[in-house]
Amino acid sequence: MATTGADILPMHAQSTINKLPLVRRLEAVGFRAWPASSVQYDGSWQIRLTAGHPSKRLNSVVPLDPSDHRDLEIRLAKAQRKFEAYGRPMVVRETPLASPKLIDLLREHGWTCFDETIVMTANLVDLELPDMLDHLPSHDVGRFVDASLVVDQADPALKPALAEVVSGIKPPSGLFVIEDAEAGPLATTLCVQDNDLAGVMSVAVSPQHRRKGLGVEILTSALRWARMRSAKTAWLQVSADNAPALALYVRFGFREAYRYCYWQPPRAA
Structure with a gap:
């Protein structure tokens, strides 16, 4: 069964939908289901690092409060040093919980967005x-x-x-x-x-x-x-461009809850 526009909303449209409590809960269970070896906090930012595994979910900065936008450049620089110490490229994971001001700053500084992922849920x-x-x-x-x-x-x-x-x-x-x-x-x-x-x-x-x-x-x-x-509820994450997997999950009753993507800094010249 093919997905439809009713099943999957564009990322920008989600900003108008109040799904933050659901997003917070799914993010929390997601962290427990795929645990990083090191988890540190800077305000509401969760900094996840795992020296032995390259997964972006295990190696990323995850902002968890849309209103947390203080000292953005200073905090990004501090996080960058942590990633360098682990030998990992720094990435920021943008969910609906990320501050719009942070995302604007990343865009202004030449960061690029990649790997859009859909989080889906189904009533079991x-x-x-x-x-x-x-x-x-x-x-x-x-x-x-x-x-x-x-x-x-x-x-x-x-x-x-x-x-x-x-x-x-x-x-x-x-x-x-x-x-x-x-x-x-x-x-x-x-x-x-x-x-x-x-x-x-x-x-x-x-x-x-x-x-x-x-x-x-x-x-x-x-x-x-x-x-x-x-x-009572199942959830999963799937790449937004994985059409066969999306079709399979929709057949099983999964529907989009929200999306996230990653941001990476510009490469040094």
Whole structure:
């Protein structure tokens, strides 16, 4: 099923919609579902750093109060030094909680916006899930990490860092893997239940096994597991330009809650 304009709003339109309480709650559970190794605060800015993993969600400045716009240039310079100490490029993550004055400053200084992402939610209580093979979650972090790296075709050197991130998740989590005896891992997903919210952190299918229903199968298993544990709302994050994933999630009843993007400084000449 294709997405429509009613399903996904342009980022600028969200400024007119009062969704800040929902955004704050989803940001909070998102931080717990994908924990950075170092979290520091400068006012309402959360500075997330993880030396071993390059994920932008684990290495970014995340402003959390639209009214916090004091000493912007001084604070950006301080944050830059922290990122340099970790050997990470500095990025600022813009959600509806970011101060408009901060975003204006970044734009004026030549920063560029990239990687727009849609945060979506679905009502699990009334959701009709497909009747198909159910996969039980694993608690073997090593097995899940190995499978994820294979399915994502990621650098095997990331295994220790990814294992540290997954092991650091405090809320109950289900590690889902679909694999074949000959072909190996085919699909993976991670579902984190935080009270009545369940976060689907990724739905990954091996490139050579896509369009075979594996995404539907593993997402169904994760959502069924979350609902059995009394979660009432599911949430996930997806790249705004990932049309196949968006179509899959809309089929499952997911609708846009808000968007975020990243800002990076201009490269030195």
